[in-house]
Amino acid sequence: MRSSLVLFTLLAAVNAGRAGLLRIPIRKMQSLNDIYRENNLQYVGPTGAKYAGGADVPIHDYSNAQYYGPISVGSPPQNFNVIFDTGSSNLWVPSSTCSNCGTHPLYDSSKSSTYVQNGTVFDIRYGSGPVSGFVSEDVATVGGLSVKYQLFAEINNTQGLGLAYKLGKFDGILGMAWPTISVNKMPTVFENMVGQKLLPQPVFAFYLSSDSGTDGEMTIGGIDSTKYTGSLQYVPLTSQDYWTVQLDSFTINGASVTSTTKAILDTGTSLLAGPTDDVKKIASTVGAKPFFLNPKEFTIDCSKVPTLPDLVFTMGGANFTIAGKDYVINSGGTCLFAMTGIDVPAPAGPLWILGDVFIRQYYTVFDWGQKRLGFAPVN
Ligand SMILES: *[C@@H]1O[C@H](CO)[C@@H](O)[C@H](O)[C@H]1NC(C)=O
Ligand SMILES: *[C@@H]1O[C@H](CO)[C@@H](O)[C@H](O)[C@H]1NC(C)=O
Numbered sequence: 012m013r014s015s016l017v018l019f020t021l022l023a024a025v026n027a028g029r030a031g032l033l034r035i036p037i038r039k040m041q042s043l044n045d046i047y048r049e050n051n052l053q054y055v056g057p058t059g060a061k062y063a064g065g066a067d068v069p070i071h072d073y074s075n076a077q078y079y080g081p082i083s084v085g086s087p088p089q090n091f092n093v094i095f096d097t098g099s100s101n102l103w104v105p106s107s108t109c110s111n112c113g114t115h116p117l118y119d120s121s122k123s124s125t126y127v128q129n130g131t132v133f134d135i136r137y138g139s140g141p142v143s144g145f146v147s148e149d150v151a152t153v154g155g156l157s158v159k160y161q162l163f164a165e166i167n168n169t170q171g172l173g174l175a176y177k178l179g180k181f182d183g184i185l186g187m188a189w190p191t192i193s194v195n196k197m198p199t200v201f202e203n204m205v206g207q208k209l210l211p212q213p214v215f216a217f218y219l220s221s222d223s224g225t226d227g228e229m230t231i232g233g234i235d236s237t238k239y240t241g242s243l244q245y246v247p248l249t250s251q252d253y254w255t256v257q258l259d260s261f262t263i264n265g266a267s268v269t270s271t272t273k274a275i276l277d278t279g280t281s282l283l284a285g286p287t288d289d290v291k292k293i294a295s296t297v298g299a300k301p302f303f304l305n306p307k308e309f310t311i312d313c314s315k316v317p318t319l320p321d322l323v324f325t326m327g328g329a330n331f332t333i334a335g336k337d338y339v340i341n342s343g344g345t346c347l348f349a350m351t352g353i354d355v356p357a358p359a360g361p362l363w364i365l366g367d368v369f370i371r372q373y374y375t376v377f378d379w380g381q382k383r384l385g386f387a388p389v390n
């Protein structure tokens with residue numbers, strides 16, 4: 012009793028010292044391709060179907076998702092690892108009524124005193140099938156911060172996620188994009204945090220660690236200035252659905268490689284992705300060859316990595332450079348070019364998706380209040 016009181020006081024003091032900034036550890040897991048190989052399963056790679064759903068329905072397959080962190084739902088808390096996904100807007104966790112959720116922990120509403128029944132059908136189509144269930148309401152806790160009356164989906168069918176879900180470390184998804192793309196128009200967790208005045212500042216930020224032995228960090232309610240160098244370069248949002256900004260240009264060796272002028276920042280996508288025709292040309296420019304197991308992916312001779320040209324993304328008038336060593340992923344001796352073709356249909360697309368490959372190099376601030384993104388090189 013006494014020691015827990017001391018601990019509580021200490022934690023309160025620490026939190027006060029940080030002015031309400033919450034830090035959530037973000038783990039990196041093996042890529043699914045590596046997991047497949049270790050399990051002697053056939054490589055499938057990304058399906059490219061992630062954004063195939065049209066304007067306002069985020070369609071993900073998460074087959075390459077790698078970063079996840081802890082949350083809880085209910086009272087007392089039931090714990091889950093979720094992907095904090097800036098490319099979608101719904102919270103979902105597996106339901107105790109799920110029969111194909113493998114070994115994942117399951118949310119049991121009968122064990123929560125704060126559960127409120129809703130029951131509206133929830134259905135997302137992925138490339139390979141449905142992910143579906145029903146809506147419930149409960150308290151959702153992220154980094155010790157409890158959000159009341161949170162509508163979320165209890166998933167009872169994960170068929171559409173296939174192996175990505177069976178083998179993956181994540182149990183659910185916590186979408187951090189804008190409410191306009193929330194399925195069933197359910198208020199998002201972050202929107203509720205802001206609405207319930209839980210945060211000192213309406214921002215969150217990601218630091219993604221490059222190595223799976225070290226935790227990355229998501230902060231909510233503030234920015235962790237120890238994670239980057241120099242000052243943040245802010246770029247205004249051009250729409251509030253995905254976290255969308257204008258891409259002034261994308262160049263290699265000073266030459267433009269795309270006419271697409273829209274980019275989204277997506278922590279739930281592992282690679283860089285853009286229009287298929289552009290990606291094919293860029294792959295050929297950097298000397299990457301179509302991967303025989305999946306023509307949407309490309310391999311590069313590992314020995315060429317030190318001489319590869321930089322990719323230069325220009326946003327808000329500033330250049331953001333990704334060096335060869337940072338856009339090549341060595342997967343068991345095969346060097347994969349970390350760029351894939353995804354054709355997002357209009358009106359959301361065409362666009363470039365700057366996924367984890369970009370965010371690993373640039374600390375990224377998602378500034379909800381001022382409707383802008385901030386970037387600075389990671390420490
Ligand atoms: C999942 O929940 C929905 C909505 O309540 C229900 O219609 C469906 O039968 C359930 N499916 C399974 C597999 O339990
Ligand atoms: C049930 O959930 C839906 C979202 O799917 C929401 O629009 C509706 O207001 C909820 N109903 C209640 C009674 O909270």
Ligand SMILES: *[C@@H]1O[C@H](CO)[C@@H](O)[C@H](O)[C@H]1NC(C)=O
Pocket residue numbers: 262264265323325328329330
């Ligand atoms: C950005 O890079 C391009 C060449 O890739 C260069 O011409 C331009 O001056 C750079 N801009 C800034 C602001 O550094």
